[in-house]
Amino acid sequence: MRKSRSAHLIAGALAGALVLAGCSGAGETSTNSAAPAADSSTGVTKDSVVIGTHQPLTGPAAPGYSKISVGARAVYSYVNDAGGINGRKIDYKVEDDGYNPTKTVEVVKKLVLQEKVFAIVGGLGTPTHSKVVDYLNTEGVPDVLVSSGALAWDDPKKSPMTFGYQVDYTREGKIQGKYIKENFAGKKVGYFTQNDDVGRDTQKGLDQFLTTEVVAKQGYDSANTDVTPQLSALKAAGAEVVVCECVPAFTALSILAAAKIGYKPQFVVSSIGADPTTLSGLLQDFAKRSGASVSSAQLLSGLVGTGYLPDVGLTDDPWVKFFKDIHDKYIPAEPLTNTVMYGMVQAYTFSQALKAAGPDLTRQKLVDAMTSGSLKGPGLTPFGFSKDSHSGYTGAYVFQINPDTTTKILQPPAVTDRATGAITPYSGERLTPEQVNLTAK
Structure with missing residues (x-):
């Protein structure tokens, strides 16, 4: 069967993006002990x-x-x-x-x-x-x-x-997992995560709420931006919801790869890769590199993300x-x-x-x-x-990207711990700029 022109364009956009690798939030942890803090004023002068x-x-x-x-x-x-x-x-x-x-x-x-x-x-x-x-x-x-x-x-x-x-990946994963459990009940879930602390720490949270719903787990290496095989595997497994614990470049690449193969899951994306404006720019840039054109608004509409700062x-x-x-x-x-x-x-x-x-x-x-x-x-x-x-x-809140790439809050801020504690709505005091006022004498 022949591919459509749009599929060819998206494939070209993905190929053009191969020079880009992953972003922050991935890697390995340190194990050495540290010395006591130095009580010094290095780097400080009178003014x-x-x-x-x-x-x-x-x-x-x-x-x-x-x-x-x-x-x-x-x-x-x-x-x-x-x-x-x-x-x-x-x-x-x-x-x-x-x-x-x-x-x-x-x-x-x-x-x-x-x-x-x-x-x-x-x-x-x-x-x-x-x-x-x-x-x-x-x-x-x-x-x-x-x-x-x-x-x-x-x-x-x-x-x-x-x-x-x-917010750490485990807390965020817990909030995402609970939201998916409650709002996408009965849906098959797939994980697409970075092959390091991003994925490992996040799954510690997700797995507290998602068990039999999970039909596939795929990972990516930030050195390889061809993620079509992983998205194809998620599609073959029947995953209707894809939890993308991905940095922005790989969120964009995942969305493009899914479009290329005619796969339309509900994406749920962590805060490290869910900024609509950043994603819009990356989608356009990846496409432009190979002379293709895509609608960022159309591709992002409906995406669910988590955040902890005001949009x-x-x-x-x-x-x-x-x-x-x-x-x-x-x-x-x-x-x-x-x-x-x-x-x-x-x-x-x-x-x-x-x-x-x-x-x-x-x-x-x-x-x-x-x-x-x-x-x-x-x-x-x-x-x-x-x-x-x-x-x-x-903690974090849950939001959705609107058709015009603005966002709406689906679930207000909630807090939790990095272990197995409860997730509870947060209603504590949030100071205003006037109350903090760094410049006051």
Whole structure:
């Protein structure tokens, strides 16, 4: 039977995308012990504090994620223009590691030894960041708000300087699993996950609610972007719901692969790969590379995702308004996506911790501020930070992408633990920008 012209175009788009590999959130965990935190003020002067990060500005993880540091820098510029934190301006140094673990080690050591940074903030990716966690903890360098949902970042005894940021994969998997169990009852379910901590940690959560419903489990390696065989296997198994625990590039590739083979499952996608604007751009870009054309809106309509930060489309949300004002002033040429918002929230959260650490700033005082439980907002669920937990956001909401690529909330925010505890609706206090007010004297 001859393929349709659209199938050929999508196949071409997939082939053109083969140069792109996976993004953050994947990899292996570290096992070495860490030394006690160093109570130093390295990187701190009377009027400045130097911080650093490793980001994929180029290479396979750059699509979408290269914009995280753009959003963060906008917030730091806003903070600096208002006088800084406790009189100190933030000097934000971004190093490109190309999502290559070997390069990550190189650039992080440069930041620590040459740039003399006070802290590493928002280092991106599990396979990359896992290679420097032991080093940072041994050197007593605060390693905060890691850009990955791996469980490895929540280990206060072994890695006292390291703190997560986004909701961990197991908590998110539990929320997804319960939602699917209740809202797609009787449907056959397939898993499509990254072959590392993303998949393993997520399935710990999914499997608490999904058992006999699961008819197939497929994985992908971020070095191989041809995912048609995996989607074909899910189709052959009769999976009506596909849980895609995928970074953005592989969410887009999965959607294109499914369209190519005439497969129309209900996609349920984790927060790391469900930003509509980022996905729209990737779908268009992958198609354009081979001269093809697709409708992003049509391909994304109905997709179900999870999130923990306010969607940029929620224009009445006080934090969205706040960050949009910063965006419009400092980076107006950049599309305001949820990925950009991710970086903005991350930078604002670090600035909160810096302020809470006080004017007599040391690395230990920053760690104390992180564990104080005082960090609130802008997320829709609370942080898990305490003396006994270095976990970031502790829950998520469920949303669906509309035909015009806006979103609607299907299930309000809920919180849970990383073990087998209950999932409960979250109705706690969420501070406004005015209540937090970093720039107040």
